[in-house]
Amino acid sequence: MSYLIREWLNLGLRWFHVFAAIMWVGQTFFFTWLDRRFHSGEKNVWMVHSGGFYIVDKQKVPELRDQTLHWFRWEAALTWLSGICLLVLVYYTGGLMPTSKQVAISVAMIIGGWLLYDLMWISPLARNEIAGLVISYLLLAGVIYLNARIFDGRAAFMQTGAMLGTFMAANVWMRILPAQRQLIAATKAGQPADMTLADRAKNRSKHNTFIVLPVVLIMISNHFPIALYGNQYNWQILCALVLVGWVVAKLIREH
Numbered sequence: 001m002s003y004l005i006r007e008w009l010n011l012g013l014r015w016f017h018v019f020a021a022i023m024w025v026g027q028t029f030f031f032t033w034l035d036r037r038f039h040s041g042e043k044n045v046w047m048v049h050s051g052g053f054y055i056v057d058k059q060k061v062p063e064l065r066d067q068t069l070h071w072f073r074w075e076a077a078l079t080w081l082s083g084i085c086l087l088v089l090v091y092y093t094g095g096l097m098p099t100s101k102q103v104a105i106s107v108a109m110i111i112g113g114w115l116l117y118d119l120m121w122i123s124p125l126a127r128n129e130i131a132g133l134v135i136s137y138l139l140l141a142g143v144i145y146l147n148a149r150i151f152d153g154r155a156a157f158m159q160t161g162a163m164l165g166t167f168m169a170a171n172v173w174m175r176i177l178p179a180q181r182q183l184i185a186a187t188k189a190g191q192p193a194d195m196t197l198a199d200r201a202k203n204r205s206k207h208n209t210f211i212v213l214p215v216v217l218i219m220i221s222n223h224f225p226i227a228l229y230g231n232q233y234n235w236q237i238l239c240a241l242v243l244v245g246w247v248v249a250k251l252i253r254e255h
Contacts, residue, residue: 006089017079023075035058036254061195062186069184076172077173079169080169091155091159096155106151109143110166113143116139117167120132126203140242144238148234153225156234156235157228157229160214160238161218168211175200179197179201180201182194183195209249209253213249217241
C-alpha cells in the first residue's frame with residue numbers, strides 16, 4: 001500500500017473514530033446526568049435545547065408502548081470498529097508493532113483483558129465495589145507496566161487504550177444490550193421484569209463513564225511525546241492520570 005493511500009486511510013479512520021466517540025461519550029454522560037436527576041427526587045425532567053422543550057420521565061419497570069423504541073448502540077460499535085481498524089493500520093501493519101510476536105501479544109492481551117475484567121465483575125467480588133475498584137486498578141497498573149516493557153512508548157499507550165475501549169464496547173454489546181432485550185422480552189410475554197438485569201446493565205454503564213476518561217487521554221497522547229509516552233516515567237504517569245480521570249468521572253457523576 002502506498003504511503004499516500006495509507007495517509008488518507010489514517011485520516012479518514014481517525015475522523016470517523018473521533019466523531020463516533022463524541023456521539024457515544026456524549027450520550028453516555030447525558031443519560032448519566034438524566035438518571036442522576038431522577039435519583040435526586042425529580043419525577044420528570046424538563047429540558048430545553050435549540051428551541052425545543054422536552055419533558056422526560058423514567059419508567060421504574062418496562063412498559064409496552066405503541067411507539068418506536070430507540071436503541072443507543074451503534075455509536076459504541078462504530079467507535080470500536082474504527083479504533084481497531086486504526087490499530088491494524090498504524091500499529092500492526094505500520095511498523096509501530098514491528099514483529100508478529102508483538103501483534104499476537106497485543107491481540108491476546110485485548111481478548112484476555114476483557115475476559116478477566118468481565119469474570120471479575122460477574123463474580124461475588126462485584127458485591128464489594130470498593131474491593132473491585134482497588135483490584136481493577138492494581139490489575140490495570142500491572143498491564144500498563146507490562147505494555148511499557150513489551151512495546152515502545154507510543155504503542156504501549158495505544159495498546160492500553162485499545163484494551164480499555166474493548167471493555168467499553170463489550171460492556172454495551174455483551175452485557176448492557178442483552179439485559180435490556182431480556183427485560184423487554186419479559187414485558188412482552190406478560191412476565192414480571194427481573195430488575196436485577198437493569199441494575200447489572202446500569203453498573204456496566206457506570207464503569208464506562210469511568211473508563212472513558214483514560215481512553216480519551218490515550219486518544220490524544222500521540223501529540224505529547226515528552227510529557228507522556230516518550231517520558232522515562234511513562235507507565236507511572238499513565239497510572240497516575242488514570243486515577244485523575246476516575247476522580248473527574250466521579251465528580252461529573254455526582255454534580
